[in-house]
Amino acid sequence: MGVSTTRSNEPTVTDPVLIDFATEVGPDGPVAVVGGGTAGPVGGAIDPAARIVHAPVGIVAIQPDELTVTVRAGTTVAALQDALGEVGQFVVLPSLGPASTVGGALALGWSDISALGYGPVRDSVLRIRYVDAWGRIVSTGGPTVKNVSGFDLCRLLVGSLGTIGLMGEVILRTRPRPGVTRWFTGSADARETWRRISPLRPTTLLWNGDTVWARLDGHHEDVAAAATVLAELGVDREVAGPPERPPHRRSLAPSALWSVPSIWPGEWLAELGTGIVHAASPPATTPLSPEVLALNRTIKAHFDPTGRLAPGRRPW
Amino acid sequence: MNLGGSVNAMVLRRSRRASRDASGRHGPDHDSLVDDLVSVLGSDRVLTSTAALRLYGHDASTFRGDAPPAVCLPTTTDEVAAVVTAIRRHGRPFVARGSGTGLAGGAVPLGDAVVIATTRMDRVLSIDAEHRVAWVQPGVLNLDLTRQLRPLGFHFAPDPSSQQACTIGGNVANNSGGPHCLAYGVTSAHVLAADVVLPDGTVARLGGEAVEPSGYDLRGVFVGSEGTLGIATAVAVRLTPNPEGITTMLAVFDDLDAAAASVSAIIAAGIVPAALEMMEGGLASVVEDFCGAGYPRDAAAVLLVELDGPRHGVADDAERVQRTVLDGGARSVRTAADDAEREALWRGRKSAFGAVARILPDYYLHDTVVPRHRLVEVLAEVRAIAARHDLVVHNVFHAGDGNLHPLLLFDSREPGIMERVHAAGDEIVAASLAAGGVLSGEHGIGLEKRDHMAAMFSPVDLEHQDRLRSAFDPDNVCNPDKVLPSGSRCGDLSAVPDGVWV
Numbered sequence: 001m002g003v004s005t006t007r008s009n010e011p012t013v014t015d016p017v018l019i020d021f022a023t024e025v026g027p028d029g030p031v032a033v034v035g036g037g038t039a040g041p042v043g044g045a046i047d048p049a050a051r052i053v054h055a056p057v058g059i060v061a062i063q064p065d066e067l068t069v070t071v072r073a074g075t076t077v078a079a080l081q082d083a084l085g086e087v088g089q090f091v092v093l094p095s096l097g098p099a100s101t102v103g104g105a106l107a108l109g110w111s112d113i114s115a116l117g118y119g120p121v122r123d124s125v126l127r128i129r130y131v132d133a134w135g136r137i138v139s140t141g142g143p144t145v146k147n148v149s150g151f152d153l154c155r156l157l158v159g160s161l162g163t164i165g166l167m168g169e170v171i172l173r174t175r176p177r178p179g180v181t182r183w184f185t186g187s188a189d190a191r192e193t194w195r196r197i198s199p200l201r202p203t204t205l206l207w208n209g210d211t212v213w214a215r216l217d218g219h220h221e222d223v224a225a226a227a228t229v230l231a232e233l234g235v236d237r238e239v240a241g242p243p244e245r246p247p248h249r250r251s252l253a254p255s256a257l258w259s260v261p262s263i264w265p266g267e268w269l270a271e272l273g274t275g276i277v278h279a280a281s282p283p284a285t286t287p288l289s290p291e292v293l294a295l296n297r298t299i300k301a302h303f304d305p306t307g308r309l310a311p312g313r314r315p316w
Numbered sequence: 317m318n319l320g321g322s323v324n325a326m327v328l329r330r331s332r333r334a335s336r337d338a339s340g341r342h343g344p345d346h347d348s349l350v351d352d353l354v355s356v357l358g359s360d361r362v363l364t365s366t367a368a369l370r371l372y373g374h375d376a377s378t379f380r381g382d383a384p385p386a387v388c389l390p391t392t393t394d395e396v397a398a399v400v401t402a403i404r405r406h407g408r409p410f411v412a413r414g415s416g417t418g419l420a421g422g423a424v425p426l427g428d429a430v431v432i433a434t435t436r437m438d439r440v441l442s443i444d445a446e447h448r449v450a451w452v453q454p455g456v457l458n459l460d461l462t463r464q465l466r467p468l469g470f471h472f473a474p475d476p477s478s479q480q481a482c483t484i485g486g487n488v489a490n491n492s493g494g495p496h497c498l499a500y501g502v503t504s505a506h507v508l509a510a511d512v513v514l515p516d517g518t519v520a521r522l523g524g525e526a527v528e529p530s531g532y533d534l535r536g537v538f539v540g541s542e543g544t545l546g547i548a549t550a551v552a553v554r555l556t557p558n559p560e561g562i563t564t565m566l567a568v569f570d571d572l573d574a575a576a577a578s579v580s581a582i583i584a585a586g587i588v589p590a591a592l593e594m595m596e597g598g599l600a601s602v603v604e605d606f607c608g609a610g611y612p613r614d615a616a617a618v619l620l621v622e623l624d625g626p627r628h629g630v631a632d633d634a635e636r637v638q639r640t641v642l643d644g645g646a647r648s649v650r651t652a653a654d655d656a657e658r659e660a661l662w663r664g665r666k667s668a669f670g671a672v673a674r675i676l677p678d679y680y681l682h683d684t685v686v687p688r689h690r691l692v693e694v695l696a697e698v699r700a701i702a703a704r705h706d707l708v709v710h711n712v713f714h715a716g717d718g719n720l721h722p723l724l725l726f727d728s729r730e731p732g733i734m735e736r737v738h739a740a741g742d743e744i745v746a747a748s749l750a751a752g753g754v755l756s757g758e759h760g761i762g763l764e765k766r767d768h769m770a771a772m773f774s775p776v777d778l779e780h781q782d783r784l785r786s787a788f789d790p791d792n793v794c795n796p797d798k799v800l801p802s803g804s805r806c807g808d809l810s811a812v813p814d815g816v817w818v
Contacts, residue, residue: 011770011771011772011773011774011777012774013774063687063689064584065580065581065583065584065688065689066583066687066688066689067583067588088586089586109528109533110528111527111528115527119501119505120527120528122533122536123501123504123505132776132780136776137776138774138776138777138780139773139774139777140777140780140781142685142753142754142772143687143752143753143754144685144686144687144717144718144753144754144757145717145718146493146497146502146685146714146717146718146719146757146758147685147754147756147757148490148491148493148502148540148756148757148758148759148760148761149754149755149756149761149765149769149772150755150761150769150772150773150778150781150799150800151537151540151541151781151784151785151799151800152491152504152536152537152540153537153780153781153784155504155533155536155537156532156533156536156537156784158533158536159528159532159533160532164532175588176586176587176588177586179629194446195446198448198557199469199557199560200560200626201557201625201626218625218626218629219626219628219629219632220628221628222625222626222627222628222629225626225628226626249528251526251527251528251529252526253447253524253525253526254447254448254449254525255444255446255447255449255525256526273448274527275525275526275527276527276528285530286529286530288529288530288531289520289521291514291518291519291520292520292521292522292531292534293531295514295520295532295534295787295788296531296532296534298787299532299784299787301787302783302784302786302787303780303783315530315531315532316530316531316532
């Protein structure tokens, strides 16, 4: 790991590591990147005919006073968090397992359970360098936290399951670690808990229909004050962390969560405020409108006309 | 670094293509176009007077577009869709526009583009405070929305300095920022969904109140696309709870570099203020004359630091900020004792652009971003560039984001001055990119920086941006000739239309 003080932002990428990755992807034939494989075949299984390639690995530069990190997409999230921990920072990426990679997490686009407090994973991404369907290196976004220079294709890549381009390197926004992090649980009225505690900016609120789990981050006195409010609501037992999450995932409007107990079969765990539901059984998905479906298909065709990237997989 | 032909300089040499007006714009098709628009909106909401067309021919930038054939003032999604369909039937392009406060020329109509102004779509459709979402029409003013939300305990976090006048639709188009986006993020982080009239006249909901809808993040690519992918007709915005605690401080420095270095020191100490603004001393003095906000008249620079959030954390961070800036060479730190003093400190910051009129009548406001740790050297470079072109420059900017706003002051009556202003601007952009920065932090690309795009992106990068754009707008009719330089399109390049100024 190197800590550099300057970052090249020249339009033409000369980084040999990325050039090697682009060469490996090449201009033709079905191809897909596999990360840690921790999330399973989301969006359909990859066509077995596809050549599997691996994104480069390694942390390129941590810049604590910029609150940014430049990292190869094949680096594990765990390794990145460890390295950032040494400078008192972290990135908002989901913890999907020890093998989970940065590129895999971004291609999946699933936000961490801390999204209520720290925002969705897509807002962590500043710049992506990826290899396109023609085997060329493309840059999108920029190295600074604030940037509105042209169309932001980072948005398109996050959650694209590798169907637009194959990520080689990303710049992510980092955050300072909070003073303390504490988890509490207890049986409580979820809606009342949400109303009372949400103005105090909890990081996570989970609910399984009976029990609520809350994560509080920040200054120890603020956390203690919020914990007092939680205790009044019945969320009064301090625990080490969140419960195990069921494997499947669905996104609902936060206002629709309250009816989940009556509509959801089997075990589930909902994130209050963000509307993400983790469920034991694969949930039915809502079909896209014809207009949105047409846009999705056209976009895929514009970026990968021959369908060689992650064949068999689609994000809709 | 090849910056190509400067768009700014070229705009001054307007091509003489006035004959088009006689042959095309006001020909027979013009009348039937206006008739069709009137049949959708009625005659009172289709403007065709010379004065109105001239007014809508420009925005708050220095760019002067062409007078459009008509200006439409729809009030509903269906009307916008019908207007777009009618315009397309006549083979015309169109430009959506909010209040026209943009500084990059993004809302300037070019050629025979029809203007669709969303200013009459100004209703807040619903507020669900419990679930922190409001649906608003695009013409709602940014500050009006926040004023409606405040009593409920919420606000809309993006707060561009034009927030009294700019619309939510404009904020979405430009992915607008403001001082408080340092901690809260720019508009994209606060938009859940948008109902959009696409360039073919169909209507689609991009995104949703569910934060991870299936498919590509169309909401994400739409926000910040500067009106090139369609027209937002309803926007679901995220409501931000008002903070429990808030502390505002003014740190005064006798040394500009020490002030700039303190910005990095604060962030490196693990503190992310809600806002971290910097103003050079000369300007602080002018601001003080202008509005009596309590700014020093003899400082080299001031930092305005605001911390917000749960109160113990704010108090603790305030102490650490105070220590950091005093260690970094601040001669004094003043903490606002109450809301009145806090408002006075912000009034000083927000009055800066008005106050500079006391120095010279005109200004050109730039917008680039540099890595925070390069602020000292880039500010020195900006001063050197201004000196080389014999221009007055003042800097007041979002230092915490590295978002520079050099303010070049001039008197437009002085012969040859605009060439110098634009030449200096081009050099400032180049210096920012050379320091590892980006073209724009919050004003967008529009026309102003379109021809600088190739300095930040490779031809393949730009081609990919156009792959996205053309997926939404294959016929290049939706705010054409903005953002991407001509030549970005793979294969058949769209020719620059006749009568375009740039």
